[in-house]
Amino acid sequence: MSIQIHNVWKQYGTFQALQEINLEIPKGELVALLGPSGSGKTTLLRIIAGLEQADQGSILFDGEDLTHTHVKNRQVGFVFQHYALFKHMNVFENVAFGLKVRKKKLRPSPAEIEEKVLELLRLVKMDGFAARYPAQLSGGQRQRVALARALAVEPKILLLDEPFGALDAKVRKELRRWLRKLHDEFHITSVFVTHDQEEALDVADRIVVMNEGHIEQMGTPEDVYDNPASPFVYDFLGNVNLFHGRVHKGKLNLGSIELEAPEHTHVSDTDAIAYVRPHQLSIERTKQSEDAIQARVTYIHAVGPVVYIELQRLGTGEYLEAEVGKEQFAQLHVRAGEVVYVRPKEVKVFVPEDFVI
Numbered sequence: 001m002s003i004q005i006h007n008v009w010k011q012y013g014t015f016q017a018l019q020e021i022n023l024e025i026p027k028g029e030l031v032a033l034l035g036p037s038g039s040g041k042t043t044l045l046r047i048i049a050g051l052e053q054a055d056q057g058s059i060l061f062d063g064e065d066l067t068h069t070h071v072k073n074r075q076v077g078f079v080f081q082h083y084a085l086f087k088h089m090n091v092f093e094n095v096a097f098g099l100k101v102r103k104k105k106l107r108p109s110p111a112e113i114e115e116k117v118l119e120l121l122r123l124v125k126m127d128g129f130a131a132r133y134p135a136q137l138s139g140g141q142r143q144r145v146a147l148a149r150a151l152a153v154e155p156k157i158l159l160l161d162e163p164f165g166a167l168d169a170k171v172r173k174e175l176r177r178w179l180r181k182l183h184d185e186f187h188i189t190s191v192f193v194t195h196d197q198e199e200a201l202d203v204a205d206r207i208v209v210m211n212e213g214h215i216e217q218m219g220t221p222e223d224v225y226d227n228p229a230s231p232f233v234y235d236f237l238g239n240v241n242l243f244h245g246r247v248h249k250g251k252l253n254l255g256s257i258e259l260e261a262p263e264h265t266h267v268s269d270t271d272a273i274a275y276v277r278p279h280q281l282s283i284e285r286t287k288q289s290e291d292a293i294q295a296r297v298t299y300i301h302a303v304g305p306v307v308y309i310e311l312q313r314l315g316t317g318e319y320l321e322a323e324v325g326k327e328q329f330a331q332l333h334v335r336a337g338e339v340v341y342v343r344p345k346e347v348k349v350f351v352p353e354d355f356v357i
């Protein structure tokens with residue numbers, strides 16, 4: 001089922017929680033609502049679910065306006081952060097619950113319910129746990145049961161609010177795989193809320209980046225990571241180095257160096273900030289060209305395949321962060337305390353008007 005959100009606004013008292021939200025989610029997509037705390041992700045998810053009413057705007061599923069349809073009749077399944085399993089029911093009963101409470105006409109027979117529940121438990125590799133109670137499960141196991149329970153009623157849309165938020169990094173990763181697998185197998189449309197960029201980049205077909213109640217950008221993970229539409233998105237989606245300078249007719253002047261800023265050919269003599277990801281900073285031990293930035297290596301973190309190098313610019317004292325592969329680091333052979341030459345390989349230049357929301 002596709003989801004269309006048209007011009008949704010929501011206010012709590014005088015606080016504008018959502019403004020002008022327009023979003024089209026095609027059938028079968030797995031979409032992440034990503035943003036910092038308080039950006040309106042949960043509010044939007046609850047409005048899609050029908051747990052909350054928008055002040056203005058409409059929600060359509062497959063073109064049908066459901067803005068005023070009760071949550072019970074929207075065919076949505078939920079998974080929340082705090083495992084909303086029923087404590088007094090075992091795993092089997094939890095997964096069966098949504099089917100057992102159906103109206104008699106729509107309720108499957110006990111044998112059909114059993115078959116379905118056991119199949120779902122097999123899918124989430126919890127088939128040996130049917131008789132256990134939630135208190136006897138790990139956090140990750142509980143969320144797998146919660147996923148199975150949400151899917152038992154064959155929802156057309158699956159909504160997840162920070163489903164893995166309370167779990168440790170390794171379990172989170174494993175559960176992401178589960179979510180992706182179940183989403184694909186069940187051919188549903190899923191929307192999940194997260195404030196974790198890695199999670200969104202890793203699992204979603206499309207990411208909706210939210211900030212202060214509005215959508216900053218939506219696109220594939222590659223789109224939003226490689227072509228951030230605003231300084232906020234750039235900053236939110238990964239580590240970044242900032243270089244302050246001035247831009248004039250497509251050239252960015254950073255004092256000691258000049259770089260191309262082709263997106264600003266019509267700008268004349270304006271303040272600008274160049275955003276550079278740590279892996280886009282090249283480091284040389286000897287001066288290769290006139291225009292390089294001198295910096296002192298202050299710290300090296302060489303655990304794992306990527307080596308993080310922290311540097312301090314000579315003159316300005318600003319801190320920079322670079323990332324290089326292990327092999328490249330071995331060739332480079334720099335040590336803490338050494339002065340090196342840094343050059344941005346790729347920059348994204350923003351001018352003051354890009355910072356206005």
Ligand code: ATP
Nearest residue numbers: 012015017035036037038039040041042043044195
């Ligand atoms: P988090 O990641 O912290 O859950 P979020 O992006 O999901 O944040 P929301 O829960 O949608 O944010 O909240 C958006 C804003 O609306 C917040 O500032 C929050 O305090 C406010 N808000 C949410 N629900 C209510 C409510 N029922 N009454 C008043 N303010 C609310």
